Amino acid sequence: MKKIKNNKTRLSILIMVGPTALWLILFLLIPMIYVVYISFCTRGTFGGVENVLTLDSYRKIFSSLYMSVTLKSLVMAFETCAICLVIAYPFAWFLSKLPKNVSSFLQLLIMLPFWVNGLLRLNGWSNILRDSGLLNTVLINLGIISSPLKIMYTDGAVLLGMVYCFFPFMVLPLQTSISKLDQSLIEASMDLGATKRRTFMRVVLPQTLPGIFAGTIQVFIPSLGAFFVADVMGGGSSVYLGNIIQEQFLKARNWPLGAAFSVLLIIFTLVVLKFYSKVGSLDDLA
Amino acid sequence: MDKNALRKNKRPKKIKAYQIVFIALVYLFLYMPIFSVILYSFNVNSDNLTFKGFTLSWYSSVLKGDPLWSNMWLSIELALVAMVISVVIGTLATIGMYRYDFKLKKYINGLLYIPLVIPELVIGLASLSTFSKMGMDMGFATLVFAHVTFCVPFVIITLRARIADFDRSVEEAAMDLGANGWRTLWRVTLPMLAPGIFAGALMSITLSIDDVIISYFVSGAGQITFPVKVYGMIRGKVTTDVYVISTIVIVSIVVLFLAYMLVKKIWNKHHQN
Numbered sequence: 163m164k165k166i167k168n169n170k171t172r173l174s175i176l177i178m179v180g181p182t183a184l185w186l187i188l189f190l191l192i193p194m195i196y197v198v199y200i201s202f203c204t205r206g207t208f209g210g211v212e213n214v215l216t217l218d219s220y221r222k223i224f225s226s227l228y229m230s231v232t233l234k235s236l237v238m239a240f241e242t243c244a245i246c247l248v249i250a251y252p253f254a255w256f257l258s259k260l261p262k263n264v265s266s267f268l269q270l271l272i273m274l275p276f277w278v279n280g281l282l283r284l285n286g287w288s289n290i291l292r293d294s295g296l297l298n299t300v301l302i303n304l305g306i307i308s309s310p311l312k313i314m315y316t317d318g319a320v321l322l323g324m325v326y327c328f329f330p331f332m333v334l335p336l337q338t339s340i341s342k343l344d345q346s347l348i349e350a351s352m353d354l355g356a357t358k359r360r361t362f363m364r365v366v367l368p369q370t371l372p373g374i375f376a377g378t379i380q381v382f383i384p385s386l387g388a389f390f391v392a393d394v395m396g397g398g399s400s401v402y403l404g405n406i407i408q409e410q411f412l413k414a415r416n417w418p419l420g421a422a423f424s425v426l427l428i429i430f431t432l433v434v435l436k437f438y439s440k441v442g443s444l445d446d447l448a
Numbered sequence: 449m450d451k452n453a454l455r456k457n458k459r460p461k462k463i464k465a466y467q468i469v470f471i472a473l474v475y476l477f478l479y480m481p482i483f484s485v486i487l488y489s490f491n492v493n494s495d496n497l498t499f500k501g502f503t504l505s506w507y508s509s510v511l512k513g514d515p516l517w518s519n520m521w522l523s524i525e526l527a528l529v530a531m532v533i534s535v536v537i538g539t540l541a542t543i544g545m546y547r548y549d550f551k552l553k554k555y556i557n558g559l560l561y562i563p564l565v566i567p568e569l570v571i572g573l574a575s576l577s578t579f580s581k582m583g584m585d586m587g588f589a590t591l592v593f594a595h596v597t598f599c600v601p602f603v604i605i606t607l608r609a610r611i612a613d614f615d616r617s618v619e620e621a622a623m624d625l626g627a628n629g630w631r632t633l634w635r636v637t638l639p640m641l642a643p644g645i646f647a648g649a650l651m652s653i654t655l656s657i658d659d660v661i662i663s664y665f666v667s668g669a670g671q672i673t674f675p676v677k678v679y680g681m682i683r684g685k686v687t688t689d690v691y692v693i694s695t696i697v698i699v700s701i702v703v704l705f706l707a708y709m710l711v712k713k714i715w716n717k718h719h720q721n
Contacts, residue, residue, distance in 0.1 A: 178525065182538060210580075252467075431565055
């Protein structure tokens with residue numbers, strides 16, 4: 163790296179890095195700071211905010227009703243991560259056994275669904291799973307069941323939707339980690355008489371931990387805020403943190419309360435990242 | 449590279465039948481809703497709660513003209529504009545941060561991680577409240593501002609992964625041979641980075657065209673992207689033209705994808721000779 167030597171270098175840095183820096187300060191940093199500020203303001207009579215500072219919104223967050231929703235959302239996010247991990251780990255492992263050209267093609271196939279709008283794919287699920295949907299129609303016509311299975315508009319359906327939406331984010335970092343595995347260590351472990359299980363626990367798992375952590379974070383964080391999954395898959399009773407924030411902001415027009423919930427979400431995220439930064443690199447999250 | 453090759457040769461690759469079944473089931477899970485979207489685009493029943501039978505009539509009416517096309521074009525236009533801005537400023541920033549060391553670098557780095565780690569919902573409402581505080585009306589401009597903001601970090605990080613194994617000596621050679629900084633950038637650095645820039649651009653378009661959450665907050669009455677429009681329908685009745693247009697998009701993407709694979713194959717063959 164060159165040290166700053168002269169004005170010409172300074173000018174180059176300004177021209178090259180300046181636009182991005184300015185953009186991110188204007189449209190990211192200032193808005194984030196503003197949200198924190200709003201969370202301490204008073205709700206305006208016609209929506210919006212009044213510049214009277216108060217802790218009211220934070221007091222409301224800690225009411226038992228809202229706390230139970232927060233807890234429910236955290237549990238849902240953990241469940242989503244756990245299910246994604248349990249499916250994605252063997253999936254990525256088996257994929258790595260395929261010939262290179264096949265596995266890179268299959269990897270593209272993981273990303274391809276993203277080109278169909280996520281909402282519509284969830285709606286595709288609801289066309290399959292609802293009472294009059296494809297699955298129930300087929301099962302009833304085959305005589306396997308007599309009345310439709312109640313799948314849609316339950317918390318289980320929301321969980322399915324979450325797993326569906328964020329599964330690829332778990333797979334990709336795992337694949338990277340598994341492809342970097344040092345095979346000679348596995349062979350050494352087996353040669354020295356370790357069982358498959360022991361080799362996995364002592365050699366493979368520790369080496370793929372960065373992928374597990376990166377994947378878990380990439381599933382956990384967005385699943386906390388994804389209000390549309392509960393909108394599509396859940397019934398009226400499926401309310402999560404994301405739905406509350408969205409409703410407070412756009413329907414109830416209580417910006418300070420919505421902002422305070424956002425601050426809560428930011429704090430959760432920072433706590434998770436604090437743990438993560440001890441074991442992995444932030445660049446792996448892209 | 450050699451070490452990897454050796455390792456790969458030694459590695460016994462045997463995949464068992466149940467493992468192939470497992471992989472197939474996961475893909476079935478990923479693609480089932482897409483098949484359902486395609487199936488419903490042929491639905492006779494217009495309420496789309498049940499599937500009643502096949503018809504092509506929706507396709508002919510959509511191809512004759514449909515209000516949803518304007519939302520689709522807006523999404524595409526937005527994705528392209530956001531991509532161009534993100535790629536230009538992102539590429540410059542990546543090279544700048546790679547070449548030079550400066551005091552504010554670590555703060556800019558910190559900013560880059562915000563969109564990666566903070567839920568989109570928070571960024572969406574932060575943008576909405578700030579834009580309205582600044583007195584802006586929600587519309588195409590606010591959509592571009594917000595989309596570039598979450599695309600740029602992905603462009604930079606994708607590119608940074610490529611630039612890390614980049615041969616500095618070629619750049620230095622160009623400088624030694626008398627090319628100035630900008631000429632080196634244009635003739636040497638950028639061509640070498642082209643694959644990374646392409647990957648970043650693709651990433652940017654993918655993120656932008658699929659975005660619901662942030663767009664939902666910053667789009668205005670006359671400027672509604674396709675995903676936001678779909679979100680408006682999703683709790684009630686989804687009209688069949690949504691399925692039809694999405695199916696057309698899916699088919700075009702698969703065709704483009706196959707064309708890309710073909711071109712790549714030909715290109716590789718050409719370059720080997």
